[in-house]
Amino acid sequence: MYSSVDHTAISELTQTLQKLSLREKPNPLLVQPKMAVQSLKGQTPIRQVQLTSFKGLNDNFLPDRIKLHITEAEVSKHIVDLQMNVTFSEDFDKDIGFVLYDNDQFFQSKSFKPSLDTKRRVISANLQENSGIDQVQFAVTPSADSTMSLNDFACVFWSYDKQDWITDGCTKNKSPSGHVVCSCKKLKNANFAILMAFDINYQYSEALHWISITGCALSVVGLSVTALYQIITRKSRGGTPTLLVVNICLSMTVFYLLFIFGINNPVQHVNGTKMSGENIVPESDHHKYSDQGPCTAFTALLQYFLLLTFTWNTLYGINVFLLFKNSVSGTPPWFPQVAMAVGWGLPAVIVGISLGSTYRVEEPLGYRQEEFCWLASLDHKQKFNIKKPMFWGFVLPLLLMLISNTAILLHFSYKICRTNPNLNKSRKTSLTKKMMSSFSLAVMLGLSWVTGYILMITQEKNLKFILSLVFCLLNTTQGVQIFILFALRPFLNSNPAILNSLRAPEIGLHKKTFFLWKNKIPESNDSYKSTDDDSP
Structure with a gap:
């Protein structure tokens, strides 16, 4: 001045x-x-x-x-x-x-x-x-x-x-x-x-593609069934794992529903001159619309429940780490109470700071975007701005959680795979189970979102397109993956009769025995016997 x-x-x-x-x-x-x-x-x-x-x-x-x-x-x-x-x-x-x-x-x-x-x-x-x-x-x-x-x-x-x-x-x-x-x-x-x-000149987002809607809908069903299965079978696992998985399923289900029904902005401002008859000095060269419709509310709820999901993901990883660290005594008795306070409270604090510092009724775009109901991230030149709440209200907290979850996954994989067994049949089965355990933990920790960060820094168009498809498929079907790994698979393992009924019938083949001689004389001792047995 x-x-x-x-x-x-x-x-x-x-x-x-x-x-x-x-x-x-x-x-x-x-x-x-x-x-x-x-x-x-x-x-x-x-x-x-x-x-x-x-x-x-x-x-x-x-x-x-x-x-x-x-x-x-x-x-x-x-x-x-x-x-x-x-x-x-x-x-x-x-x-x-x-x-x-x-x-x-x-x-x-x-x-x-x-x-x-x-x-x-x-x-x-x-x-x-x-x-x-x-x-x-x-x-x-x-x-x-x-x-x-x-x-x-x-x-x-x-x-x-x-x-x-x-x-x-x-x-x-x-x-x-x-x-x-x-x-x-x-x-x-x-x-x-x-x-x-x-x-x-805003480019409003189009309606969700049927792939996204289908993936999210299947995830909602899968997460609901998983939460119900976890509650019914909670006695076999203990209270803490059930508490964590059910909260993950609950927060992720609400997020998918909000995403399907609330991501598109229902109030769209059609561009064009709207000249008033009065000759009044404007406040700025950027015309600002006051807040209209439910878009800001959906943005805040989407931010909260997505951060809530990742907070519970991280708490699940911390629980796994504590189980490995205290293999005898298990998870500390204070952990469930702390998890409830942090799981539901930390995302609320972040959303509260984001809203309080950036949102104004007369200027809602300080907090959210106009094109769709999500956090503001770009300036008027469509360039990413670290001062916007998208960075410090979502990207940064999520990055810290993903780094923590990745470290927990690496620690878990190292602990269960640090032995170096011979490659015999029994060990191969054990190794397969270990790999499945690591994959299940990666799904529960939400590490598929790492592809989103790779997508942000990628400039090559073909790779960017491929990563976009991978990111969309992995994250819209994350609920389905959790259902398969944490409900369907345990249920089938605990009911072998169902697994046996699903297997194909065994077919025994005829046995054939034949001899090979090095010389033409059958009485020669240099012979090899082979038995062809195709039965399992």
């Missing part, structure tokens, strides 16, 4: 530039990349003068693209950067000067606070004393890229008394050619500008 001394110095500078535009030097045009001064010497009486600055290949002022004409023409229909028409109430034969500013750095407003990288040209029209202006009409082409569209604008001029933009005596309009047009009455020696507010 500028101090009062800075404001005074800048005001004096802009007023000096106004006087410079009325200089009596023979050179009527001075152009710098970010500023231009143009003057017209009064010779013959005129009723209107027009200043035009055409767009060039670069974004600077160029001498051959700034034109000053004595004309009765209206605002140009060609692609121009800015244009000003000054109309006089009577014949005018005195000097007139213009100052073109590339931006509004010399005019720091207290009421208008820009947040986007948009440009606001300022035009100063200056006349000699005792010279009347009937009307000043000026137009500016909106300076925004394809990611933004104009929402509204205000026609203003700079008040040196208030040190701010004001709208007194100015009206606004929008031409069919796309220009925003302003008209101001009886103003001279003023700095004019058009303050624009833009919408971000």
